[in-house]
Amino acid sequence: MNLIVHHWDTDGVTSAALLVKALDLDGFTNMTAPIGEFRFDERIWDAIEKAKRLYVLDFNVPDEVEMVKVETLFIDHHAQRRIKNPLVEQVNPSLEGEHYPSCSLVVSERFGLFNAWSALGAVGDVGEKAFELERVRKLLEREGISREDALRLVELIDSNYIAVDREAVEDAVRVLLSHEVKELLEYGPWVKKAEAIREAIEGAVSGVEERNGFAIARFESPFNIISKVARKLVWELGYRGAVVINGNFHGKAQLYFRISGEEAERINMAEVIERIKALGTNAGGKREVLGCVCERDKIEDALKIVEEYLR
Incomplete structure (x- = not known):
């Protein structure tokens, strides 16, 4: 069995679809982790035990990958350490000091397959900044996808993880593989979720x-x-950065810290991530982003660490 473990967002879903198409995988199982948690749960570990080959895409869990006992291709773009496990081939430009906006573009370069999915992964991870990249613009133009369409497609694909629907995230890979990209703009299950989510986001932003x-x-x-x-x-809205706290997310607490490109020159996000992980939280991220899930009684300790950097 070919097993693909991917991140739950647009970049992870498009990276998985690109891999399946590039390798022409007839038989595969794709899984994502519990939404918001950077770990392999029991369900994934059980599947890994049965897998002949494992692919881990856009999911920054080097400690988990270090422990796998099956031949693995680990493709990512997040800042991470080198894997020592001889069964793992690690493909990550950040190890050579190169910054890639998305895993989808790393997958595309690895296999020489570029399409709209490659571009959507980048739009999903860096938003409007992705349109500054000529490669992204050309890939979208080639398939007749406007800037507005691309942003909407990301919103629709992401609606699955935002609704904490793990099964729908995994099914999204099949949906991508079986539909023309523009058809997805009218894909009913995603449209309905996106409408409810948009209302919730507006409510959160209003109380800043x-x-x-x-x-x-x-x-x-x-x-x-x-x-x-x-x-x-x-x-x-142009803030230097944002600290977002969801105080009750299915019984847990979430903290998310995003900074602008300018602030990334001043704030060492890797340091922040390590300090928050030391509290016993599930935390991960990259140069401009930290995401954390923890018990509700730990959120204030995590917040105090982040607040030290808000100078």
């Missing part, structure tokens, strides 16, 4: 506190909207 040019948003919601709220605050 500002501190030294940083936005702090607190709310409670069953939707996994912390990253979307943070992107809106930084990318659309």
